[in-house]
Amino acid sequence: MIVSLALRGAVKHWKRSLVTAGAVAISCAVMLAIGSLLNGVNTSFLDSVIPNSGHIRIDGSGSKKAVNPLGLSSLVVDADGVMERIRGLQDPRITAVEKLLSFGAILVEDRASADPHNLAMRGIGVAPDTRFADNVRFGLVEGSFLPGGEGIAISQAAARLIGVRLGGSILVLVQDRSSQPWYESLKVTGIFRTESKDFDETTFYMAEPKAALMLDASGSAREIRLLLSKSGDAGAVAKAVAAVLPAAATAGSADLRIQTWQEINASIVGLLVFVNVMLGVIVVLFAVVAGTIIANTTLMSVMERLREFGTMRALGLRARELEKLILLEEAFNSLVGALFGMILGSIVVALLMRNGLDLGGMMENLGLSRYNRPKVDVLWYAGCAVTSVIVCLIATGGAARAVGSRSVAESLATAA
Amino acid sequence: MPQHQHQHRNILEVKGITKEYHLGKTVIEALRGVDFSVRPGDFVSIVGPSGCGKTTLLNIIGCIDKPTAGTVILDGVDVSTFDDDREADTRLAHIGFIFQSFNLVGVLDVRENIEFPLILAKLPKAERKARVDYLVDLVGLSDFVKHKPDELSGGQRQRVAIARALVNKPSLVIADEPTANLDSATSLVIMEAMRRLNEEEKVTFIFSTHNELIERYATRVLCIKDGLITGERRAGAGEVRP
Ligand SMILES: Nc1ncnc2c1ncn2[C@@H]1O[C@H](COP(=O)(O)OP(=O)(O)OP(=O)(O)O)[C@@H](O)[C@H]1O
Ligand SMILES: [Mg+2]
Numbered sequence: 340m341i342v343s344l345a346l347r348g349a350v351k352h353w354k355r356s357l358v359t360a361g362a363v364a365i366s367c368a369v370m371l372a373i374g375s376l377l378n379g380v381n382t383s384f385l386d387s388v389i390p391n392s393g394h395i396r397i398d399g400s401g402s403k404k405a406v407n408p409l410g411l412s413s414l415v416v417d418a419d420g421v422m423e424r425i426r427g428l429q430d431p432r433i434t435a436v437e438k439l440l441s442f443g444a445i446l447v448e449d450r451a452s453a454d455p456h457n458l459a460m461r462g463i464g465v466a467p468d469t470r471f472a473d474n475v476r477f478g479l480v481e482g483s484f485l486p487g488g489e490g491i492a493i494s495q496a497a498a499r500l501i502g503v504r505l506g507g508s509i510l511v512l513v514q515d516r517s518s519q520p521w522y523e524s525l526k527v528t529g530i531f532r533t534e535s536k537d538f539d540e541t542t543f544y545m546a547e548p549k550a551a552l553m554l555d556a557s558g559s560a561r562e563i564r565l566l567l568s569k570s571g572d573a574g575a576v577a578k579a580v581a582a583v584l585p586a587a588a589t590a591g592s593a594d595l596r597i598q599t600w601q602e603i604n605a606s607i608v609g610l611l612v613f614v615n616v617m618l619g620v621i622v623v624l625f626a627v628v629a630g631t632i633i634a635n636t637t638l639m640s641v642m643e644r645l646r647e648f649g650t651m652r653a654l655g656l657r658a659r660e661l662e663k664l665i666l667l668e669e670a671f672n673s674l675v676g677a678l679f680g681m682i683l684g685s686i687v688v689a690l691l692m693r694n695g696l697d698l699g700g701m702m703e704n705l706g707l708s709r710y711n712r713p714k715v716d717v718l719w720y721a722g723c724a725v726t727s728v729i730v731c732l733i734a735t736g737g738a739a740r741a742v743g744s745r746s747v748a749e750s751l752a753t754a755a
Numbered sequence: 756m757p758q759h760q761h762q763h764r765n766i767l768e769v770k771g772i773t774k775e776y777h778l779g780k781t782v783i784e785a786l787r788g789v790d791f792s793v794r795p796g797d798f799v800s801i802v803g804p805s806g807c808g809k810t811t812l813l814n815i816i817g818c819i820d821k822p823t824a825g826t827v828i829l830d831g832v833d834v835s836t837f838d839d840d841r842e843a844d845t846r847l848a849h850i851g852f853i854f855q856s857f858n859l860v861g862v863l864d865v866r867e868n869i870e871f872p873l874i875l876a877k878l879p880k881a882e883r884k885a886r887v888d889y890l891v892d893l894v895g896l897s898d899f900v901k902h903k904p905d906e907l908s909g910g911q912r913q914r915v916a917i918a919r920a921l922v923n924k925p926s927l928v929i930a931d932e933p934t935a936n937l938d939s940a941t942s943l944v945i946m947e948a949m950r951r952l953n954e955e956e957k958v959t960f961i962f963s964t965h966n967e968l969i970e971r972y973a974t975r976v977l978c979i980k981d982g983l984i985t986g987e988r989r990a991g992a993g994e995v996r997p
Contacts, residue, residue, distance in 0.1 A: 347862035650858040655847025747819040
């Protein structure tokens, strides 16, 4: 009957229950929406950053100071040897080791013409079965990604600028390691479009062995990327890799630089931490405001019902049990509130998911997607509900104790 | 159904009770040394002018307030030093309350209101049902068990309260001005009910009142003035009792 008493109390004082449930619902919904948004930002950050850097990147330390980041003087000379050593580690946390060779090139329309279209771009040589370049591989609109290690993958925008279609050919002009010009005609085997216009207009992909051949840089690489099964392992794996690399110096690969994804993207990670903390603060503020509202409403309500509670005490209800009864009533309210909060939050999240939240060009400049889509997490849902119920119970605790500790005679003497 | 086994012993012994209220610097002496005892089957009335200390005294006897000095011995146990929980347990097991404004729990129906103390006492369901059935019948509310308090008249509500006060078979039922919120006809009905329970069920009552008509139902009348008992009248053969 105590449970039913609490339930009926909540129903009878429905106006006040509504305020409590509303406060719980709003704080729960805010927590859900912000949490999902954060989850979305963080996930999309990892999704867009890791394919660009890998979890761990090894490059020549000279590239840090190089005037031309695409210059061929700062390559990792013995990339194959380095990769050999890393594979020799047989570390189960490492899921992929790949070398990439980026370089400057001019793409020229391959057509007899007095004034052929041309475009200065950054070429990236990768393994045709690469685990990186997700934005390109999953952004293909025509053809496929370097089938059989042949051809070139360019963006729709670049194709339009140069005036070439899928199956057409393009002249790729480069300077090799000894500054000799070199060109090759490549068939366009894939056309892609990513979310970044900037990227699309400046980047094309071709198979790494072919690029190395053109550049006379076989066995070398701009960088070596490692993909791990868990992002969190990056620091530890980087140490393990560093331990086997110094010996590579003898093979002519001195001054290797090993960076984890956090180090590579330090400024974005910092910004992201800041965003996380800010939104976390907002969530806490909402919880505090909701808690204060609940605490006040409940206190007012129980003070109005003092005589009812005093009567129960007079009949033999212990102070502790009375407090439990009040908390139980509040628990009902907060459960209802949490339920509504989850529904409300889900609606907000669904709306955000459909349209994406425009975080503006700033995100794009950071190499992230401009439109953020929230990501829903079952655990987070449960966490929000539980947290808002707990906030409510903590807020109610004061009122419950105020009633429980009041003398029975005094409670009974108050007007009904 | 006999309520008490120890017919020889006092149910209640009040010794040297004083009660002071401190309001800022002024001290109000609500009770200034009260002594009396109650025997099983007594039907005690406490009378006196407003502010003389009736409610204060009944609260102390009922373990919902503590005396400033003195002892209250209930069923042979000194309860004046009990902590909050033991007081609650004592109220549950030994005392029944009838309030001036009925104080029924609004969200509970008649049956549940009467059953409430039995649930606190953790009685099994079957026993609870039997006991509540017996009491609703005793106070003549069998047709109203599903009614909520606000669907009842004042007299009916007070009869629910009486049933609730008796449900745990208390040694002592305390009623602070039980008829003050009732019209005079209903007041007499309620007092009749209490007298019948006193005579047939041997329930021990102690109640306070302003009303001389009501006062006459008692077998003993304690007169209080300014926090002191100034005299006691006992019902002679038909002298006090109507
Ligand atoms: N909580 C309190 N704080 C201060 N003074 C109090 C308190 N309760 C009662 N008093 C005082 O103690 C005295 C006795 O009060 P009490 O309520 O016991 O009288 P009473 O006989 O029940 O009066 P009434 O017939 O009006 O109900 C009064 O002077 C009253 O003002
Ligand atoms: Mg009084």
